[in-house]
Amino acid sequence: MPSSAWQVTVLGLAHLTGPGDTVLELDRKTAGVLAYLAVEGSAPRSRLAGYLWPESREETARNNLAQLLRKLRLAAGEDLVPGSSTGLLRLADGMRTDACDAREAYLLGQYEAFVAHDPLLLAGQDYDDCPEFDDWLVAERERWMEWHRAALRELSAQAETRGHLDEALRWALQALTADPVSEGMFVRVMTLQYLCGQRLQALQTFERCQTMLQVEFGVEPLRQTSELAQTIARSTAAPRPSESGSPLPLTVLRPPRLIGRADQWQQLQQAFEARQVMFLTGEPGSGKSRLALDFASSVGTVMHLQARPGDQDVPYATLTRHARHLLQTTSPDRMPDWARQELAGLVPELAGATTKAQESNGETRLRLYRAFLELMRAAAPDCRAFVMDDLQFADQASQEALLYVLANRPQGDFPALLAVAREGELATPTHERLDALIGTGLAVNCAVAPLSDEAIQEFLGSLEVPEVQHLAADLARYTRGNPLFILETLKHIMQTDGYLNASLGYFTLPKRVGVLIEQRLKRLSPTALQVAQAAAVLQSDFDLDVVSEVLNQPIFTLIPVWEELERAQVFDRDRFTHDIVYESVRNSLPGGVWQALHRSAARTLERHGAAPARVARHWLEGARPAAAVPFLRSAAQQAEQRYLLWEAAQTYAQLTDLLNQLQDQPAAFDALDAQAETLINLQDADGLAAVVSRLQNSAVTLAQQVAARVRHCFLLFLCGDQPALLQASEEGLAWAREAGDLKAEASFLEGIAYVDIIRGGGVRAREAFTRMLEVGQACGDTELQAKSHEGLGMVIRNNRPLVLEHYRQAALLHEQNGNISSFAAASGKRAWLQYEVGDVHGALQIFEHAHRRLNEVREGHDSVKLINAWGRSTCLQALGHYAAALEVPTGALAISSGRDAGSTGWRRVLELQRGRVLLELGCSQEALSAIQGAIAAPEYIQNIRSRGMISLGQALLAVGQLSEARQVFSQAETLLDPENGPYYWTQVQLGQAQLLPAEQQLAVFESLLDLAQRKTLPHLSLAVQIRRAQALMALDLPAAERDLEGDAAAHGVLSFGEVLLTRYRVARRNASPDAAARLHALTEWVTRTAQDQVPAQHRASFWSFNPAARVVHEAQPALSHIRITRG
Template structure:
């Protein structure tokens, strides 16, 4: 698909989706015709029409069919979705119909692609329609609905198993919850939900899920839970415990290794967090990569109230509002019932195009316009965090400057509008030690000096901490290696876990400490050994993902590596089994860094060029295209996109963002000897900076004395 075609949705609410955002409800028989062709393929014309109008004369049936196809063409502006001759009908492009895509993906056992075809909340074929007046069609529909339910169930089961084994419990939990909502009596879905809630540290929720499942089974089916469900619940009740071995061809890591059951060596840090919480301070948690910052933040937040998690990713710094947009999308997925006011949706469409049409908005060239945009951010934050007490932000060292500035303003305004003694949203930010930008580092220091924030440093575990951590995992043979493990890992929790994974995968726990492990205290070489065990296609796939960063999608792999969809799916599954990828992101930044470190300059330029071409086909943002063309060494290709990004930012974002792009373009033009064009870009830069200066609004740069402004220090 080129992204400019009409798409047909017959799973869930039946409708047409146009290339420019149009939505057209499908009439009952039209939807049935498209669903039939999607699942049955090309079909004889008159027998199919007779299913739709079973009691009508032949001439009426033929006339009705002609009118149906004519209305369908008119609805799409004369684009033909169905083609045929005097004898047969077929879909013009089956890949534009969700049911056909689901069928193809299910037959290929491409589970990720299959789930992408369905709505998480309702995958029922022709939902809301019945065909009691068309008995043969109704019988077919019953069978087709059962078949689709089976495909979706199989895809969910496989995908949840993959994600759980890979450690991406949040994504797996989302799938399990959707499954349990659609099939509340499914013990298969219930077991996944119980296991994942326990993995995320919420034992109470896991046990509550079991009680709900038991009630549903008793009320709806008159049965008791199966033995495997009861066995899983006993494991949760007796935590820490080893999971039952899952039937799988790949090695299944124990639950205790996927999430060590005891948080060790963090007693002093916990006391600091408690003191900062009582003082009403913004809490920063800083530490080396892999030191357990996120785990500490999440467990502490869980003791203080309802909490949610947002994150930044490597590459965000280069794209204005990338971090802010991801945070909003995370919250919109978490709280889909929240209704944003129209004016808020309109303003946020500047950074979330799916909420509206940003081209229809006036440029942010005035103080009033910028204030309205920032006020929309404040309103959205209030609504999207209405059911949460704490927001945990991970990897804030990656936050882009535009997002940081927006948060600074927003959280200042939130504090100003909070009622005296009322509940206010609290924040815990995690960042890598030494990796904040200079601007963010200075801002954090000012807040700490003013007593408004507290930095809690997370250091390496002691030898005794490592011993306690390993003992809690309950791995036979592991405690004999504690001394060597502590020395080898330097007490870094992630390194401990990664090393134990390696020993488990190589069946080394019951043997002497290996003599040929990588140098002590470094996980990079250990990850590199894991990468060396990948197939060539999987390794290339990982490298493509590393360069694509936050914009990586599984759909890029077949085109980017010129492999078949089946080969791409196999490579992605291999990366998940090796815990290199978790879905479409890396299991850890250290893994991504190891992947990038293994690339030669020539290979990196080649992959940048492929990504640039692919993103250009997909209509990606201009700044992203410029980034990859520059990475490929093709400056001439990058310049038009860099200028286009500047002009686009000038229309919908604060003008100082556009100024930076104009400045970069001018420098590149100067290096190519295009002096006249460089001068024009410099003039555009100067104009943007003048607009920025005239539009400056004082609340955007609050002083440290406004305590909650600390919360905008994500940078």
Template structure:
């Protein structure tokens, strides 16, 4: 048996049968093949670094068992120490690589990945040494063809090696091909600019000067006349002095520069020369650009920029930022996971902040960043680029064709141009005398006459690229006479390609159709030839200055080459290219483009759907919806009705998630027209019910879901029946018909348990928990939450589990079990961080935990958490969450004896809040106004009228606050009714607070006998429960006063002692607020006074613990 581990891992059996191995199995076997026998525990830790020791050992045991069962042969043997089984051979002894050159996706992160990189590097080094020796031997023998071949192999092995590029330059020069040597320098310079972000070294530039000083070499036997080097790269930059000066000033002042001009004006040449001149000015220089085809792939352009970053900047970036950006660049490691249901905006914010962190860090001021051909940028990259430039505005240079920019880019450029921090550098056509200067600089015989330059200027309009193309056309052996001719660029390039050999013409057409995914490998497959057979054809295209480094020398040349391909040929080529790219892990959006151009509609539709999934994974919901519309259109053209339906209904779901209700309705109407009776029609109904829920058309949602329930039941579709039940119950709960919602959902427990999709089972128990909670059946909701947690844990769905823990914590809070709630919130926060659920969601839970910490007396811990939560929600522009945190902070400041700070928070206007939150904001303002000595009662009464429903929790919380300020008779009645209501709904913390207020109001009416049972009830509840949004020592203050009124001073003293012990020992207070906490908190000041009056022999209220 032979293991093939140098490329894609596979096993070749004795009979020649080939078994492809999974990446993880390949990793295990490659380690044993190279490192030899290894302890089992060491292997388990290496391959499963994220698990604890028992979990890792179990995973290894299961992996070996499954491998043996699938292959029916043992590849690994041993117990405590594992090794390759006897008789198993492998190919890694002399191989040039290990597990191929693919990315490490699917392989264990951490130590194994580092080991694999080291193994690959060692083998590459060995191969480089061998190739260099072969090239040296061929050079010594003056076998230039063989020497050049080995030099090209060195570049293929290590494209970023400047030494390899310089070797090729030297060999071309020594072989007498000076032009090829200069082209090799151009390729080297472009590589350093695009991939490394650096300028050529002094050694390379010295070699270039030798080439430029050398005379023209003798003609070589190539298929076409060689283009003069001066035409390939004019020796001087003509007519751009003012632009250079503006660019230099902008760069030196750290501003953003935008170079604009139509195609061929020399933007890229200006950038190249400026980059070479300024390469030592910053901590690094990153040069890249957008390319044709980027517009179809979200983040394609920005991903290219990130790949161009120097390694030291990437390594200096925070690990969390690298994980986030690994969603775009898999080679950066294991990407972060988006939580289920996480809004696209949260994912977008995390991605944007990560990009800003990477580009702004790693060096003192970050690298200089130059971005060319901005007009090809995709919409997602444009948004990200704008964000990053706003966060890091220094040393940016952008170049674009303004007239060809899409509307979004036009608008953004307009905003940039209006900024005082941006310089716009407009490149205009050359004047007549500048064209003459350019032609003179070429030093070509017969081109320097004034009349020739005038003709060139007239026919080119001063476009530098067209000037050079016209001159180049005159130099072709069978071209027009050596004078300017009135033809356009497309015609010139078409004529130039037509003069090439047949294979070179085919190669040029293939490249034109395949760009930007063109490669020699692709061309060989599409054209049906071996790669080596394309060498001469490629050399022709390089010499004709059509291609360089697998790309067209200019996108205008690409446009002209593409236009030269006859339409029937283009369609066939598009289909061939698409077939090749499907096996190359290419971006599906580009594959879809090729199938669409080939008019292969079903294939195009499937590729567009794959592209939509990719956009969804990146949080680009807008592009996802557009791509699904493209898929539906292609399926319609291909008469694939079922696939069209699937695309349309998926698009409706995406639009719903974006809250784009009108287009979602339109999509569902289209789906309804396509749906077959039965299952598809039911799916449309279910989606419509969910849409009605989201758009708060709750009555209509209930009606439609109730229609769908029996229809799904008749069709035998239990999954759809469950979805209808959840939709109806959700709407009923929001309509304050929670008992009806519970009655509807509870019978579906067995059906939910039969669902194979764990997320369906989780959704049922999660929804039931919410409905029971809304119905006031709090203890009954706990088993539902626990069931949802167990389902999520069993399937390792932490993205669901944290949501269950968070909701369960809220239920325990309502039950008065605040300590348990705090622990659950902390667990939920940790799980949310692990799945990177997004900062806003994490801070929602943190704010709730801080709220409960405050109620338990840990004010020192709660204050900074609430402060930071408010900053996060303010930054993320989340007004509802801001209001919630402000209310909790206001109560905290009241307890600290700082009502003025509380009022400042509540004075911020928050329009368009939900009714309950709007009412509570007014209640809090009234309560704080009372603490400040103002009359807040009218405001409080107005707030109570806003939510008159006595079963509304916001109404009930408002009545608790009202009991402080309304007349005692009214307050007692409100408190007694609230206590009764809270007991009936298991809100025992709220019941405790209501009993305290009932006792206080009764005592104010000199009715100590009526106050006593309420005080006793509150004290009894306090043994197990704690109140919500209520200052706990008020319990002991009221109980002490009741005991005193009943003639029980000893009991009163015990209550005061308990209160003071809590204030001194349990409560933690931020140091700056110690005095106001004791003296300006009305409950504390009253307790301190009582404590003093009881004649206790100790200092007045020792300071509480501080943070």
């Protein structure tokens, strides 16, 4: 094995690294030998032996050294320290050392590479027993530390020269850490903090300096240091020379303090103390960002997260940049594994041994949002405020994620949240969500208005430029109080006419202030202007490498040009200093140049693997629409794969228009058809109607006419127009058979079957679904097979095992195909059947699995999600988990957009379900109000109206409105069939029986028991036996305890409490030895439920009005401290 494969590390913890990343730990004296040779190059054996074994005789010391080197050779399998005829020891030829690499980097001025090395030689090692070696090591350590401090100071100075003040401050802070007793470094950090707008931190740094000098040296700071602190405290500029090439005063480059913002500051302070989200709005240049950052800095360290122009083209572009920014200062190890895995879809480098990048079936929307919130939580210990700037530039997907963060700000010591956006430039959905957030009191809106005339006068005074003080009135009239425009006007005056004592009337100024920036751009060198224009074309996330490729210029020739742009305050590292500057650069481009640069940008970004939507935009702007087509198609498909369905629909619409312009009718029709499919998945009936009309008008071939008819049938289905759907499906079936289009034939058969089911038939539907299954198998179309299985499950009667198997097959195929919405729908049908036959636990498991998969669908499919929430809540209620049963509908309603067809009706169903839970908790009047409101709404889902009527009847019974309850139960009875729906029929009959005398109830119960036994439904038998036992006790007749055995939940028919209470009362009436055990079981369930399963705000009602809870309270003296209301 060649020796060059080994590397010795002596800076930091000493070790050897060999082939295959083999690491050898070094003992203290071996580390000393290698470090000495790495630093000094060579040494006589006698010197090293004497240094490391000073107590031994020379011969013994040399033998010890020889043994040490022999052990090293055996461990490495290589002679890493060969001897020589001269008696000198040196490291093997070609063997690398970190000390040599670091020293070379320092001498070549590669300071960033140098400081990446640990500055402490042989860290963790102590050589007090080797005095001469220890003296050498102390001297070397001091030399390396001085190099480290000097490199950090130089890096800070270089960054400041380039205008990178934030970077300069970062290096200065590291230099201060390396030299904590240097007053000079404290002064440099204070100065840079102030220049970066961190006034509070600068004053805190001065206090630390005072403390250090007093503790370490017993002295006060130098006069110059104290004067600098006083200057900062007065918010005046730090005394440093202006940048090379810039004649402008520092106060004009960055005004020293906020003026005219006292009211807004007070509003932000109140919001901060109330732990509200702060939303700042105003016109461009009004000082929103400066206000947000200054206020945030006043409470502590700030994390500044910015959206940029061009982000709108690429889903999650803004969120990805924010995540990378946070990860620069936050270790991923602070985050839970699941959060790292979710964010790996945006930041692939997070995928490691315990994480993996997202699969192509799309990010889970809520899990992604929560993961980003976890990243912010991980960064929280290092900052006191997050500022989300320029929200109007963020893409829609990122806006939704950031809105989630704003709406779900963690409690406790979490940093303040400030969001900044231009007034009137947010997308309508985002604006509405923010308004709703403000309406709830979770956020406040802080409007940043133009400066008043008085504030402008004060603003000019704060700049400490006497020559411009008299211009306040003219500036007010010309700029209308816009702070950025005021500064741009002053820069124009100072750079073109000097400090002249004249009013603005003596100057020839353009009609709009934006032109001032354009005139400033003209003073740039030609190459600098070209670089700025190329960056403006790229819009966001540009850097020197990409810009040099776009311009086809060697990168080294553009480095000084980049620095020129930073000095001119056009660039701030990899972004424009302000979006108005970007817009001015954009406006400076002639049309032909603009298009040429876009074409070059498209080619460059394609090589770099940029998002397809971004590449497509550049081809379009470059007047090459045909080149944009494959990228737009890829962008739409990518959005679909990531479940960004609205973005997919919009991209397909853009692609359709483009293909029409290119007169490619077949491709345009296909794109429009793909848009229709996306809108169907979104259940957007209004949007689909417009697209279907275009499909019908543009169809030319027979195949296209059939495809348009298929989409028209889907539209009629979404609109609930059954007669029209049946007619269109029958007509379409003939067209499909003429065209020989089997898949279209299946779609029309599905429409015919749907109408037949709604009308209460079934024979025609079963024939249609059977034929659909044959077509699906013939075509190998597993999605069509899944639909067919699902349909057959809906129409087969009196064969529960076969129905369950059809639903299971449908769900399995849908899931394998990645059709999450259809999978959830089929799973829901299977789960409801499980519930109705008594398997509540099994039903809940199915609903929960579907819920987890539905979380992957970022948008749309609200109806399916609401139906799933209804099922989960119903199962949780049946199991006595009341808090969770209330939480599920509340959460589902909160995230439902209400935009898809039918979702409004299912929202009503969830409101009714909430009322059902409240009824069991004893909140009868509140429950009745919720149930009545839901079922009375015209949009309530009619094909489950009978279930709503049953719940309404039960609520009316609970509040004593018996005649109304009788009427409602009678209406529900007319909607039900005991043979096809024994579960709900039994519920109606049990409700009606409560309105009858006990003697008449018994006859009802005998009929229900016969039905339950015929249908083999033991859970219904148990529910009937419970009510029968109550009637028998009311008649003072014996009730058999053995008839009441079974699952206490009665499998969703009666509540836990009613079953347990009846068992106890029967046992007590019969003087059964089991009475005490029955009471114990009842007491345990009531107390555990009240403590763990009942929300705190409903606990009093539960104890006061739930019959089981009241009995337990009266029977158990230990519960006498609970106050209940009689009623």
